Amino acid sequence: MEAALNEAEQRLAEAVHAAHVAARPLRLLGSGSKSFYGNPVEGDDFPLTLPTDSIRHQPSELVVTVGAGTRLADLETVLAEGGQMLPFEPPHFGPRASVGGLVACGFSGPARPFSGSARDHLLGCRIINGSGRILHFGGEVMKNVAGYDISRLMCASLGTLGVILEASFKVLPIPAAQHTLRRPMDAKQALLEIATLTRSPLPLSAAAHYAGHLYLRVSGSESGVQAAVTEIGGETLEDGIQFWSDLREQRLAFFDGERPLWRLSVPPASALPDLPGDWLLDWAGAQRWLRSSADATQIRAATEAVGGHATLFRGGDDSLNVFHPLPDNLLALHRRVKQSFDPAGILNRGALYP
Amino acid sequence: MSDESSDFKPSPDTRLALGQLQMVLPEGGLLIDAESLRPYECDGLSAYRRLPLAVALPETVDQVQGVMRICHRLGIPVVARGAGTGLSGGALPLENGILLSLARFNRIVEIDAANRRARVQPGVRNLAISEAVAPLGLYYAPDPSSQIACSIGGNVAENSGGVHCLKYGLTVHNVQQVEMITAEGEQLLLGGGGLDGPGYDLLALVTGSEGLLGVITEVTVKLLPRPAHVSVLLAAFDDIEAAGNAVAGIIAAGIVPAGLEMMDNPSIRAAEDFVHAGYPVDATAILLCELDGSEAEVAAQVEQVSALLQRAGAGEVRTASDTDERQRFWAGRKAAFPAVGRISPDYYCMDGTIPRHRLAEILSRIANLSDEYGLRVANVFHAGDGNLHPLILYDANRPGELERAEQLGARILEASVEVGGSITGEHGVGIEKIDQMCVQFNSDELAQFHAVKAAFDTKGILNPGKAVPTLHRCAELGAMHVHKGELPFPELERF
Ligand SMILES: Cc1cc2nc3c(=O)[nH]c(=O)nc-3n(C[C@H](O)[C@H](O)[C@H](O)COP(=O)(O)OP(=O)(O)OC[C@H]3O[C@@H](n4cnc5c(N)ncnc54)[C@H](O)[C@@H]3O)c2cc1C
Numbered sequence: 001m002e003a004a005l006n007e008a009e010q011r012l013a014e015a016v017h018a019a020h021v022a023a024r025p026l027r028l029l030g031s032g033s034k035s036f037y038g039n040p041v042e043g044d045d046f047p048l049t050l051p052t053d054s055i056r057h058q059p060s061e062l063v064v065t066v067g068a069g070t071r072l073a074d075l076e077t078v079l080a081e082g083g084q085m086l087p088f089e090p091p092h093f094g095p096r097a098s099v100g101g102l103v104a105c106g107f108s109g110p111a112r113p114f115s116g117s118a119r120d121h122l123l124g125c126r127i128i129n130g131s132g133r134i135l136h137f138g139g140e141v142m143k144n145v146a147g148y149d150i151s152r153l154m155c156a157s158l159g160t161l162g163v164i165l166e167a168s169f170k171v172l173p174i175p176a177a178q179h180t181l182r183r184p185m186d187a188k189q190a191l192l193e194i195a196t197l198t199r200s201p202l203p204l205s206a207a208a209h210y211a212g213h214l215y216l217r218v219s220g221s222e223s224g225v226q227a228a229v230t231e232i233g234g235e236t237l238e239d240g241i242q243f244w245s246d247l248r249e250q251r252l253a254f255f256d257g258e259r260p261l262w263r264l265s266v267p268p269a270s271a272l273p274d275l276p277g278d279w280l281l282d283w284a285g286a287q288r289w290l291r292s293s294a295d296a297t298q299i300r301a302a303t304e305a306v307g308g309h310a311t312l313f314r315g316g317d318d319s320l321n322v323f324h325p326l327p328d329n330l331l332a333l334h335r336r337v338k339q340s341f342d343p344a345g346i347l348n349r350g351a352l353y354p
Numbered sequence: 355m356s357d358e359s360s361d362f363k364p365s366p367d368t369r370l371a372l373g374q375l376q377m378v379l380p381e382g383g384l385l386i387d388a389e390s391l392r393p394y395e396c397d398g399l400s401a402y403r404r405l406p407l408a409v410a411l412p413e414t415v416d417q418v419q420g421v422m423r424i425c426h427r428l429g430i431p432v433v434a435r436g437a438g439t440g441l442s443g444g445a446l447p448l449e450n451g452i453l454l455s456l457a458r459f460n461r462i463v464e465i466d467a468a469n470r471r472a473r474v475q476p477g478v479r480n481l482a483i484s485e486a487v488a489p490l491g492l493y494y495a496p497d498p499s500s501q502i503a504c505s506i507g508g509n510v511a512e513n514s515g516g517v518h519c520l521k522y523g524l525t526v527h528n529v530q531q532v533e534m535i536t537a538e539g540e541q542l543l544l545g546g547g548g549l550d551g552p553g554y555d556l557l558a559l560v561t562g563s564e565g566l567l568g569v570i571t572e573v574t575v576k577l578l579p580r581p582a583h584v585s586v587l588l589a590a591f592d593d594i595e596a597a598g599n600a601v602a603g604i605i606a607a608g609i610v611p612a613g614l615e616m617m618d619n620p621s622i623r624a625a626e627d628f629v630h631a632g633y634p635v636d637a638t639a640i641l642l643c644e645l646d647g648s649e650a651e652v653a654a655q656v657e658q659v660s661a662l663l664q665r666a667g668a669g670e671v672r673t674a675s676d677t678d679e680r681q682r683f684w685a686g687r688k689a690a691f692p693a694v695g696r697i698s699p700d701y702y703c704m705d706g707t708i709p710r711h712r713l714a715e716i717l718s719r720i721a722n723l724s725d726e727y728g729l730r731v732a733n734v735f736h737a738g739d740g741n742l743h744p745l746i747l748y749d750a751n752r753p754g755e756l757e758r759a760e761q762l763g764a765r766i767l768e769a770s771v772e773v774g775g776s777i778t779g780e781h782g783v784g785i786e787k788i789d790q791m792c793v794q795f796n797s798d799e800l801a802q803f804h805a806v807k808a809a810f811d812t813k814g815i816l817n818p819g820k821a822v823p824t825l826h827r828c829a830e831l832g833a834m835h836v837h838k839g840e841l842p843f844p845e846l847e848r849f
Contacts, residue, residue: 139776143707147821201581309552
């Protein structure tokens with residue numbers, strides 16, 4: 001397995017190097033499960049053929065090291081066999097989702113506000129940078145401050161800084177118990193309720209508002225969950241597991257149809273911006289989904305007004321920059337950072353910022 | 355460790371520079387006479403001392419920008435300083451540089467309970483944040499042992515940890531946004547008002563960057579609700595390996611303690627003599643395990659963990675449930691450094707991390723090295739996350755002992771890397787571990803670090819000579835670690 005990995009990696013590194021020398025842009029192709037996301041990429045298709053079965057799980061170290069070509073579903077199965085999980089509940093968006101895509105997109109599921117994000121759990125990674133060098137940053141230990149934290153920078157960089165070969169994550173035990181409660185209320189009320197609940201020490205693990213209901217999940221030991229359920233109150237949702245996974249995978253009816261889907265990342269208790277469209281609030285209010293045909297400028301201005309940023313997640317106008325525009329000096333820094341990894345600008349050119 | 359920063363030789367007209375700095379700084383905001391510079395000559399790594407050209411004490415972000423613009427224009431190096439408790443020489447001044455103290459940025463700007471966050475200036479002390487938000491039932495989780503003194507800006511610059519970071523994370527997990535002034539004096543906001551920001555995760559990159567990428571002028575930290583119940587268990591072991599296995603056993607049982615710390619016999623004795631925590635002084639090792647959550651949950655876990663500890667071979671297991679007793683249990687651990695300071699004229703604190711299952715092996719290698727160098731070593735260990743602090747005891751007044759202590763320390767760090775760990779878990783590289791960076795990273799990786807640095811600071815004026823060694827330095831040391839004996843793509847130029 002190790003040998004296969006190295007050979008495949010060497011081959012990719014040589015190809016990236018050749019493209020670097022020829023200044024030939026590459027469009028990195030993983031499993032394609034998240035190819036809907038980001039700005040259009042210029043370049044020749046560059047399939048990332050990497051072994052699909054490289055998983056090294058060390059349960060007593062709370063660490064897993066996994067090859068980027070490995071399917072996320074396979075990784076989760078192996079972890080579950082050891083009684084553990086990726087605490088940030090990454091969305092798959094399809095059965096073929098790979099670990100490389102997880103890192104490149106950096107998505108996190110409903111547990112995010114309570115357990116942390118994909119980048120929070122990334123301990124280290126190996127990459128091929130834009131000049132074709134294989135580099136290793138971070139490692140398999142929980143604490144590591146030697147050198148700049150380049151592993152975490154890879155998260156959500158959409159393959160514009162390097163080809164991800166392998167990643168190590170901090171993993172955690174699967175909680176012994178889980179319970180979902182539901183209460184009818186409108187979105188405004190839900191935000192107030194969440195703000196109150198999250199200020200007391202409850203074992204909350206998800207909070208969302210959807211179709212006239214506040215949904216709350218508590219996780220932990222049997223006794224801890226029982227105590228919290230009594231304290232919070234509400235109707236028990238029997239198929240809670242299904243609800244949270246449908247939310248995470250965008251399978252709820254809210255996500256059907258063609259209207260543009262916006263993702264607003266905002267302070268969790270900030271007021272609901274006055275924008276036309278339908279809302280679904282996740283991440284205890286910090287990640288808000290908006291189905292709206294409103295003008296991008298209007299959506300972005302309203303989001304910025306509360307200190308957040310808005311991404312056109314799916315659909316909408318092809319010619320639009322899907323990511324929130326940056327101030328000039330920050331954009332210039334982004335370009336220099338990109339250049340420091342990829343001097344010839346060949347990796348997923350245009351995916352993040354044009 | 356010899357010092358590389360003295361290689362940096364800008365040739366500014368220093369009088370001109372000082373005159374310009376005077377113009378942008380407030381009355382009394384520029385110190386130049388040796389007497390006033392003295393308090394800034396070192397940080398917590400006090401074996402290294404040097405006076406800067408001047409100390410700048412700005413009070414506003416505008417003034418910080420003014421200082422940076424002048425220094426950038428004239429090519430004068432700038433070293434930022436928080437509280438100066440760093441243990442790796444990160445805030446050690448440069449002779450021809452400005453020491454930029456953030457001490458006057460000591461205001462908590464905003465406490466936002468609804469969003470569970472606080473916006474603070476970088477000079478605010480770590481503990482002051484938790485104290486300020488305590489009436490709201492909230493706190494700021496990362497709690498370095500230096501928390502009464504160290505600044506939040508320094509915490510961000512070092513990505514500091516504390517005894518509770520196994521469950522609640524390091525600084526990087528608890529900061530949402532920073533305002534930073536670049537080498538050129540530009541103001542940037544990194545991170546976001548929510549849980550993430552647009553674009554690259556430069557917030558993560560800047561956290562732990564030891565003042566090399568920018569000057570942090572404001573930090574938005576995440577606040578957590580105080581746990582409802584807390585208990586601490588203290589278990590005594592007469593065998594280190596058994597103590598190590600107990601740690602693995604707790605984790606394997608699906609429990610993530612709020613804190614899980616280990617001390618070896620020399621540390622136990624030193625701590626007991628100092629704070630009288632009631633530690634069992636004959637034990638080979640003790641484990642401290644803190645559990646938090648709801649009352650029912652904590653009660654159940656205390657029972658489960660006690661049983662586990664006993665099964666793992668603990669001779670004695672005590673439980674502290676009230677605040678007083680809990681604080682007594684922790685007092686010894688939190689005072690471990692000063693306690694060791696009392697039994698030796700000097701001590702040198704190391705900070706390697708290791709995969710936990712290699713603990714017994716590393717400790718026996720440390721014991722052998724201790725014999726070899728003829729210096730005592732006491733070990734304090736963030737056992738939950740594999741972060742080992744060997745404290746090397748020495749006497750700086752005895753010729754050659756400091757050098758021996760440093761060599762011993764270097765060997766310990768190299769052993770940590772060998773077993774798959776890191777040369778630093780939370781104290782940073784600074785000037786102290788700059789040579790060991792050549793062991794942990796190969797030339798391509800170091801080159802990538804330098805390229806990132808150049809993206810932020812083209813002229814290299816921010817904390818030059820710290821954190822990342824030049825390739826030249828590593829090559830001279832012969833420590834450059836080159837995979838399979840050859841550099842990939844030898845035809846490409848390197849720097
Ligand atoms: C007794 C003792 C116990 C300790 N325990 C722990 C512990 O448990 N965990 C832990 O992680 N550390 C610990 N430390 C180390 C130290 O306290 C931390 O590294 C702390 O974060 C340093 O903060 P400071 O404000 O003192 O920073 P300083 O020492 O002043 O500076 C540290 C570094 O940060 C840079 N810096 C400071 N402020 C800024 C800013 N505003 N912008 C940009 N760069 C800046 C400096 O240039 C320097 O490189 C301990 C130290 C002591 C003396």
